[in-house]
Amino acid sequence: MAAIDVDETARRRKRRGNEALLGQTANESSLTTVNDEPLGFSCECGRVGCSETVWMVGSHFQQVARSESVYLVAPGHCADDEHVIASTGGYLLVGPETHAPSPNNLHPTAA
Numbered sequence: 747m748a749a750i751d752v753d754e755t756a757r758r759r760k761r762r763g764n765e766a767l768l769g770q771t772a773n774e775s776s777l778t779t780v781n782d783e784p785l786g787f788s789c790e791c792g793r794v795g796c797s798e799t800v801w802m803v804g805s806h807f808q809q810v811a812r813s814e815s816v817y818l819v820a821p822g823h824c825a826d827d828e829h830v831i832a833s834t835g836g837y838l839l840v841g842p843e844t845h846a847p848s849p850n851n852l853h854p855t856a857a
């Protein structure tokens with residue numbers, strides 16, 4: 747019994763919106779510097795009616811967004827058939843497999 751009905755279309759729309767937010771912020775500050783401030787991204791759980799805001803550092807989201815199967819969701823918004831890949835107090839990263847970025851990989855090597 748699926749507790750959460752994930753709407754893939756809504757989810758992808760959220761992802762595009764989040765990517766736009768990231769791009770917007772990058773343009774406002776600098777074209778080459780990714781914002782290291784936490785940004786208010788939309789929860790990508792895909793649940794109908796979900797309007798949660800998830801705070802994540804912009805450069806970390808950029809890493810997450812490289813994988814089309816990994817999504818940023820609010821705590822407790824993981825669907826039954828998904829795995830929690832990373833968990834912090836403020837957000838979860840969920841995906842179908844455990845191959846996705848580990849928390850360590852979310853921190854790019856300092857230049």
Ligand SMILES: [Zn+2]
Pocket residue numbers: 789790791792793796797798819820823
């Ligand atoms: Zn959600």
